[in-house]
Amino acid sequence: MIKNINNKIYVIENDLAANSTLILGKKGNILVDTSLFPKKAEKIKEFSKDISGKDITLVINTHYHPDHTFGNIVFDCPIVANRLTREFMKKMDVDYFKHLNMENVEIKLPNVIFENYFEYEDGIKLVIYNGPGHTLDSSYIYIESEDILIAGDTIVTGIHPEIVPDSNLDLWLNTLENMPKSLNIVPGHGAISNEIEIENMIDYLKKIKQLKEGSISPNKIENDPNFKDRKHPELFKWSLENLIPS
Ligand SMILES: [Zn+2]
Known part of the structure; x- marks a missing residue:
């Protein structure tokens, strides 16, 4: 499903799948995240042309x-990402694809690299910031003129966040505390929302930390609205396995 936040920003969302965001620029358009599927990325390319002629x-x-990078392959334009995104993608090998139940994936590495932040302007100005936590290379995009924050997986709405083996809860909380309290937040997964989701994520991760430390009981967490109202409990189970390896 495609939703427009305003006449310049479109979000391509679909249940569990990662959101892609299309930003209409002056000379051309900008796409944030390319989905898991090259076919879907091709469709977004067509949508870009249909909606704006660009x-x-x-x-x-x-x-x-x-789910944020494998559609890169269909694009010939510059691909911007944090330095570590490129490094982590370079390390993807046969074993990595196997663990995803995929074979012969042709990936395309980002070719414009930044360390802390990156500014881009084409009729609309956006700034990309490295905000580690979900992963070390996690980045978010702020468009001040539209008050829109494209959060990547640092924020998810309506479902449990993915706490992966390389997540760092302290860095993640720090990133959330420093994000712009934007009126429009595009999460990595889930529906478009607002600044309340920053507070929800902070609350969620703080409780996860307490659970890990043993200062809050699993029973209390299960009945907490910020946990029980989120869909896909299997993600929560998986996160716990990553946090507390047996
Ligand atoms: Zn992720």
Whole structure:
């Protein structure tokens, strides 16, 4: 499903799948995250042309995870990402694809690299910041003129966040505390929302930390609205396995 936040920003969302965001620029359009599927990325390319008559001239990856980067392959334009995103993608090998139940994946690495932040302007100005936590390379994009924050997986709405083996809860909380309290937040997964989701994520991760430390009981967490109202409990189970390896 495609939702527009305003006449310049469109979000391509679909249940569990990662959101992609299309930003209409002056000379060309900008795409944040390319989805797991090259076919879907091709459709977004067509949508860009249909809605504005313009091609996508810049791609941004919020982090290395496949559901945000594997559609890169269909784009010939510059692909911007944090230095670590490129490094982590370079390390993807046969074993990595196997663990995803995928074979012969042709990936395309980001080719414009930044360390802390990256500014881009084409009729609309956006700034990409490295905000580690979900993964070390996680980045988010702020468009001040529209008050829109494209959060990557640092924020998810309505479902449990993915706490992966390389997540760092303290860095993640620090990133959330420093994010712009934007009126429009595009999460990595889930529906478009607002600044309340920053507070929800902070609350969630703080409780996860307490659970890990043993200062809050699993029973209390299960009945907490910020946990029980989120869909896909299997993600929560998986996160716990990553946090507390047996
Ligand atoms: Zn992710």
